[in-house]
Amino acid sequence: MDLTSPWLPPSEDENRTPRSSPTARSAMRCVRLLLGCTSATELLGTVLAEGPGWITGEGSALYLLDSAGMLRLTASHGLPDWAHERYSAVDPASDLPAAMALRLRRPYLVSPERTGADYPNRNTGMGTGMVAIITLPMIVDEQPIGVLGLALAHRGTVPRRDLDVLETLADACGHRLAHLLDHAHAEGRAPASGVRPGPAATGGDADRATGPAQPMLSLAVRSSGHGAFERDLVTGETYWDDQVYRVTGRPPPAEGAPATAPDLDRIVHPEDLPDVQAALAEALATGGPYRITYRVVRRGGGVVRIEETGEVMLDVHRRPVRIAGLLADRDRTRAAEPPGPEPPEGGAAAAAARSALLLALTRALSRAVTVRDVTTAVTDVARPAFGAASIVLDLVDEGRLLPVSHTVYGGPRRTELNRLADLSEGVMQHALARSAPLFSEPGRTGRAPENSGGPLTPAAWAVLPLIASGRQVGSCLITFATERVFGREDRTLYSAFAGVLAQSLERARLYDTHHHRATELQRAMLPRTLPRLPGIASAARYLPSTEGMQIGGDWYDLMRLPDGRIGLVIGDVQGHNAEATAVMGQLRSALRAYATDGHDPAATLARTSRLLSGLDTGLFATCLYLTLDPADGTLQAARAGHPAPVRITADARAVELDLPGGPPLGVDPGAPYPPSAGHLAPGETLLVYTDGLVEDREEDYDESVQRMLGGLELWARQAGPVLIGPTPALERLADLLTLNVTERRSRPDDVALLLLHRVAPAR
Numbered sequence: 096m097d098l099t100s101p102w103l104p105p106s107e108d109e110n111r112t113p114r115s116s117p118t119a120r121s122a123m124r125c126v127r128l129l130l131g132c133t134s135a136t137e138l139l140g141t142v143l144a145e146g147p148g149w150i151t152g153e154g155s156a157l158y159l160l161d162s163a164g165m166l167r168l169t170a171s172h173g174l175p176d177w178a179h180e181r182y183s184a185v186d187p188a189s190d191l192p193a194a195m196a197l198r199l200r201r202p203y204l205v206s207p208e209r210t211g212a213d214y215p216n217r218n219t220g221m222g223t224g225m226v227a228i229i230t231l232p233m234i235v236d237e238q239p240i241g242v243l244g245l246a247l248a249h250r251g252t253v254p255r256r257d258l259d260v261l262e263t264l265a266d267a268c269g270h271r272l273a274h275l276l277d278h279a280h281a282e283g284r285a286p287a288s289g290v291r292p293g294p295a296a297t298g299g300d301a302d303r304a305t306g307p308a309q310p311m312l313s314l315a316v317r318s319s320g321h322g323a324f325e326r327d328l329v330t331g332e333t334y335w336d337d338q339v340y341r342v343t344g345r346p347p348p349a350e351g352a353p354a355t356a357p358d359l360d361r362i363v364h365p366e367d368l369p370d371v372q373a374a375l376a377e378a379l380a381t382g383g384p385y386r387i388t389y390r391v392v393r394r395g396g397g398v399v400r401i402e403e404t405g406e407v408m409l410d411v412h413r414r415p416v417r418i419a420g421l422l423a424d425r426d427r428t429r430a431a432e433p434p435g436p437e438p439p440e441g442g443a444a445a446a447a448a449r450s451a452l453l454l455a456l457t458r459a460l461s462r463a464v465t466v467r468d469v470t471t472a473v474t475d476v477a478r479p480a481f482g483a484a485s486i487v488l489d490l491v492d493e494g495r496l497l498p499v500s501h502t503v504y505g506g507p508r509r510t511e512l513n514r515l516a517d518l519s520e521g522v523m524q525h526a527l528a529r530s531a532p533l534f535s536e537p538g539r540t541g542r543a544p545e546n547s548g549g550p551l552t553p554a555a556w557a558v559l560p561l562i563a564s565g566r567q568v569g570s571c572l573i574t575f576a577t578e579r580v581f582g583r584e585d586r587t588l589y590s591a592f593a594g595v596l597a598q599s600l601e602r603a604r605l606y607d608t609h610h611h612r613a614t615e616l617q618r619a620m621l622p623r624t625l626p627r628l629p630g631i632a633s634a635a636r637y638l639p640s641t642e643g644m645q646i647g648g649d650w651y652d653l654m655r656l657p658d659g660r661i662g663l664v665i666g667d668v669q670g671h672n673a674e675a676t677a678v679m680g681q682l683r684s685a686l687r688a689y690a691t692d693g694h695d696p697a698a699t700l701a702r703t704s705r706l707l708s709g710l711d712t713g714l715f716a717t718c719l720y721l722t723l724d725p726a727d728g729t730l731q732a733a734r735a736g737h738p739a740p741v742r743i744t745a746d747a748r749a750v751e752l753d754l755p756g757g758p759p760l761g762v763d764p765g766a767p768y769p770p771s772a773g774h775l776a777p778g779e780t781l782l783v784y785t786d787g788l789v790e791d792r793e794e795d796y797d798e799s800v801q802r803m804l805g806g807l808e809l810w811a812r813q814a815g816p817v818l819i820g821p822t823p824a825l826e827r828l829a830d831l832l833t834l835n836v837t838e839r840r841s842r843p844d845d846v847a848l849l850l851l852h853r854v855a856p857a858r
Contacts, residue, residue, distance in 0.1 A: 122146070122147065122260045122263060122264070124145055125141065125142065125145040125146045125264060125267075126263060126264065126267045128141050128145050129141055129142070129264065129267040129268055129271055130267060130270075130271055131408070132271055133275065133408060133417060133419070134170075134275070135157050135159065135169040135170045135272065136169075136170040138157065138170070138268050138271060138272065139155065139156075139157045139170040139171070139172060139243075140170075140172070142155075142243070142245070142264055142268070143155060143172055146260075146264060147257070147260060148248075148791055148794055149247055149248040149257065149802075150245050150246070150247060150248075151245075151246045151247065151248050154172075154173050154174060154178075154228065154244075154246040155171065155172045155173065155174075155244060155245045155246050156168055156170065156171040156172075156174060156182075156193075156243075156244045157169050157170040157171070157241065157242075157243055157244070157268070158185060158193050158241045158242040158243075158244070159240065159241035159272070160187075160239060160240065160241050164187065165184050165185070165186060165187070166184065166185040166186075166187060166193050166194065166197065166241065166242060167183070167184055168182060168183045168184070168185075169241070173246075192205050192228060192230040192244065193230050193242040193244055195230070196230035196231060196232045196242050197232050197239055197242055199232075200232050200234060200239075201232070202229055202230065202231045202232075202258060202261065202262065202265075203229070203230045204227060204228070204229045205227065205228040205229070205230075227246070227247045227248075228244060228245070228246055228247070229244070229245055229247055229261060230242050230243070230244045230245075231243045231244075231245070231261055231262060231264075231265035232265070233265055233266070233268055233269030233272065234269060235269045235270055235272075235273040236273075238273075240269045240272050240273055240276075241269075241272065243264070243265045243268055245261065248802060248806070321338065321342075321421040321422065321423045322335065322336050322337070322338030322339030322340075322341070322342050322421065322422045322423075323335075323336045323338070323339065323419075323420070323421055323422075324336070324339055324356065324403075324405070324418075324419070324420060324421070324422055325417065325418070325419045326417065326418040326419075326479075327416075327417060328379075328415050328416055328417060328418065328475070328479050329416060331478075331479070331484060331576070332355055333355065333356040333358075334355060334356065335356045339356070339422050342399070342401065342422055342423070342424045343362055343391050343393065343399070343401070343422070344391070344393030344394055344395070344397065344399065345357075345362075345393075345394055346394075358482055358576065358577050359371060359372075359482050360482050360577070360579060361577065362391050362392065363389050363390070363391060363392075364389065364390035364391065364392055364398060366390075367389040367390050367448070368389075368448075369448035369449040369451070369452050369588075370387075370389060370448035370451070371387055371389050372448075372452045372480045372481065372482070373448055373449075373451035373452035373454075373455050373480075374387045375387075375479060375480045376452055376455035376456055376459065376476055376477070376480035377455045377458075378405075378407045378418075379407055379415045379459075379475060379476045379479060379480060380455065380458065380459040380462075380472075380476050381407075382407045382408070382409040382413070382415060383406060383407060384404070384405070384406045384407075385404075385405060385406070385407065386402065386403070386404045386405075387402070387403045388400065388401070388402050388403075388425060389401055389403070399424055399425075399426055400424075400425040400426050401422055401423070401424065401425060402422070402423045402425045403420060403421075403422050404420050404421050404423070405418050405419060405420020405421070406418065406419060406420060414471065414475055415475050415476075415479075446584065449584060449587075449588050452480065452588070453588060453591055453592060453595070455476075455480070456476065456477055456480065456592060456595065457595050459472045459476040459477070460472050460473075460595055460596065460599040461599070463599055463603060464603065464606055465603050465606060465607055465610075466490070466499060466600065466603045466604055466607055467499075468603065469596070469599050469600055469603045470488055470499055472599075473486055473488060473571075473596065474486060477592070478573075481573060482575065483573045483574060483575055484553065484574045484575055484576040485515055485553075485572075485573075485574045486571065486572065486573050486574075487515055487519060487523075487571070487572040487574075488569065488570075488571050488572075489520075489523055489569050489570045489571075489572075490568065490569040490600065490604070491527075491567050491568060491569050496520065496523060496524055496527070496569065496570055515572070515574070519558075519572045522558055522572075523558055523570040523572055524570070525558075526558040526559070526560050526570055527560045527561075527567055527569075527570045529560070530560050530562060530567075531560065532557060532558060532559050532560065532586065532589060532590055532593065533557070533558040534555075534556075534557050534558075534581045534586065534589075535553070535555055535556045535557070536555060536578075536579070536580050536581055553574035553575055553576070554575055554576055554577050554578045554579075555574075555575040555577070555578050555579045555581075556572060556573060556574045556575065557572075557573045557581065557589050558570060558571070558572050558573075559571040559572075559573070559589055559590070559592070559593035559596075560593065561593055561596055561597035561600060562593075562594075562597055563594075563597040563598050563600070563601040564601065566601070568597045568600050568601055568604075569597070569600060571593060571596060573589070613673055613676065614639060616673070616676055616677075618637075620650065620676065620679060620680040620683060621637055621650055621651065622635070622651070622652060622653065625653050626653060626654070626655055628653075628655060628661055628725065629725060630725040630853065630854050631661060631723075631725055631851060631852065631853060631854065632825050632851075632852040632854055633653055633825065633849065633850060633851050633852070634825035634826045634828070634829040634849075634850045635651055635653070635829070635847075635848065635849045635850070636829045636830075636832070636833050636846070636847070636848050637649065637651070637845070637846065637847050638787075638833060638845060638846040638847075639845050640787075640844055640845045647667075647668070647670070647675055647676065647679075647844065647845035648666075648667060648668025648669065648670060648675035648676060648678060648679040648714075648716065648845075649666070649667050649668075649679070649785045649787065649845045649846065649847035650664075650665075650666050650667075650668075650679050650682075650683050650847060651664060651665050651666075651783070651847045651848070651849045652664040652683055652686070652687060653849065653851070654687060654690065654691070656690065656691060656693075656722065657691060657693065658693070659724070659725075659726070660722045660723060660724050660725075661722065661723045661724075661725060661851075662687075662690045662691075662720070662721075662722050663720070663721045663722070663723065663781070663783060663849060663851055664683070664686055664687075664690075664718070664719070664720050665718070665719050665737065665783040665784065665785060665847060665848075665849055666679070666682060666683070666686075666716055666717065666718040666719070666737070666760075666785075667716060667717045667718075667737070667785040667786065667787075667847070668682065668714055668715075668716040669714045669715050669716065669759075670714055674712065674714070675714060678707070678710065678712055678714050678716070679716075681706075681710065682703060682706075682707060682716060682718075682760070685702075685703055685706050686699060686700075686703045686718070686720065689702050689703060690720070690722075695722075695731060695733075695770060696720040696721060696722060696731055696732050696733035696768075696770060697733040697767070697768045697769065697770040699720055699733070700718060700720055700733045700735050700757070700760065700768040701766075701767060701768055703718070703760055704735065704760040704761055704762075704763070704764055704766065704768075705764040707760045707761035708761050708764035709764075710761075712761075714761065715759040715760060715761040715762050716735070716759055716760040716761060717735055717736040717737040717738075717759045717760070717785075717786075718734075718735040718736075718737055718759075718760050719732070719733075719734050719735070719737040719738075719739075719740060719754075719783055720732065720733055721740065721781075721783070723775060723781075723851070723853075725853065728774050728775045728776055728777070728853060729772070729773075729774060730752075730771075730772060730773035730774060730775055731770060731771070731772055731773075732752070732754055732770070732771045732772075732773065733754075733756075733757075733768040733769070733770055733771065734754045734755070734756035734757070734768070734771075735756060735757055735758065735759050735760050735768060736756060736757070736758055736759035736760075736762075737756070737759075737785075738784060738785070738786055738789075738800075739751040739752055739753070739754055740752050740754070740781055740782060740783045741781070741782040741783075741784075741803075741804065741807065742773075742775065742779060742780070742781055742782075743779060743780040743781075743782065743807055743808075743811050744776075744779055744811075745776065745777075745778040745779055745855075747808055747811035747812040748808060748811075749804040749805075749807035749808045749811070750804070751800075751804070752771075752773055753771075754771045755769045755771065756768070756769070757769065775851075775853050776853065777853050777854065777855040778853070778854075778855040779852070779853055780811075780825070780828075780850060780851065780852040780853075781850070781851045781852075781853075782807070782832075782848065782849075782850055783848065783849050783851075784832075784846075784847065784848040784849075785844075785845070785846060785847045785848070786844065787844035787845055787846040787847075788803070788832065788833070788846050788847075788848055789802075789803050790844060803832075806831070806832075810828055810831060825850045825852055828850060829848065829850055832848060833846065833848070
């Protein structure tokens, strides 16, 4: 939920967004990515992740028309449970925003005031009336597909240039959904991944318009000897069309049966399998297109050389979720191509392929920084490359094995891995105690995971002890859905993989430990609690950076001064490392000492600047120090290159205080800091913050500040002069201010803010 800024009607020139502007770049990139999405959920996620920053994400939804003509909620983000229950199905004849947009066939905007008045629910915490909501019809060839609903950081009216961007994104979503629906119907199966058929894709002009193109495409693909396939990397299932069954020499499934394909190890020639696994590992680690040539053993004898051309598709979190592509009979198609060198065959080629697979897995693990990154690499790259059904990863913690692999999964997959981890605990401990891998093979009486049974019983499995530098790191269970024989080369490969995985986990755990200690150091230097002060309500927040060591030099402080006044400090030391945190601790202690000695804000900053210059750190810091007399509201302040404080007035205005400032602390030890005076009336609120709260790489800094000021005014209007006073209301405002930051994909800077409210006297 972004905080909004007042909108001024753009001039004629402003209506044309410059080609080099962040909004234009973001919109064009977003449209390009939308045209490659494969589901309604992925479409909505791409709009939120890649679209302009003023699309907030919270409360956004995508509706599709079903065969009965109802709008069905197909994908959503940030909708509370009550909204799912109440608005999961929308009658197009109703007065709800989605229905209005569909009937009017144009964007339908609901202002922040209306979202609070017409769609209230106090149980949701912050309510729903903090942002504007726009619903955009998705119409393709005059046929409605559905409605895209987005929450916006605009105060009522949306500028024409922003509306053009929104309509373009909705058009891209509509055309992509229409394509997915047509493709699903042409294959005679129900659309997957949340794409549901509606009137736009069933019957009428839409079928007549798209019908001839689909048979032509199918005929062209079949004539060229190609067949289509799709691999779901989450479930591990692969789907083939009829042509792929013909190319690989296998009978197609019975009418109505799912077109699931056999596992790779069942169709690929054993000598080529490591090469295929290595190529897949490379493609899974980076995403994008790839091409592999391998031999397939036909049922009943015979070998055919296959060329697989596909693309690994990533979700909004850059994790591989699907592979789609074509399979071609190389023996049929290469006659038309110039002759080229044939790939080597035999044992030497298989050994080289296994080395390539291990190298690809090593590269994927080398990019992992945290334990979670290592686990993600194992589940996203190693699992599908090995053709495994599941991988359970346990780490040694104080002599016990604790599962960690489930942390990267959600929903049923997490439950399944939890159960598998429980069932396999005994055999994983056994393998670790012996420091030797265990393999289960068909036709042998190997030990299965203890208490195993039912659908979780693997047909084959390998348990790998993870040992690095002579220390036990953990244990890894790799399960397979089909029986297999682990030859000597396979066992060597898995043992080598276990060594690489153990080294990666040891390095990642060391990083996590250092990061945890640095974070604890950072938090130890900040106030654990804010003091209770008469006539004052306060709230504070600190968010670490998500880059580097995820620590920094931002700090805040609230203190009671000897003369009855209140001191308020906010500061930001340059850098995001342990040195910045240490300097921050020194500055906080020094500034508190100077302040409690009775120095005014200007003298306090001057002394602190000289101290920082003498520390010989090479770092500087911005800082703001204010004092408040709670009896009469008198403010005294000085500013050292820091963002100006914001005052929220009782009549719901948010304005920056005009404070002249000096250079950052430590830049010029002799520079003065001009003192300023002001007043905070009863019922008014003061906000001080570091620049990480508003900085956005895709937006001008001043625009970000104005957006925040607009959001503060909106909050004040909704809360009212009475409700904003108590501490719980300030806590909700602090959550609202930081919500925009926490929703960003990355946070390059840490964030600190402090809210101070002067309580109005009881009447």
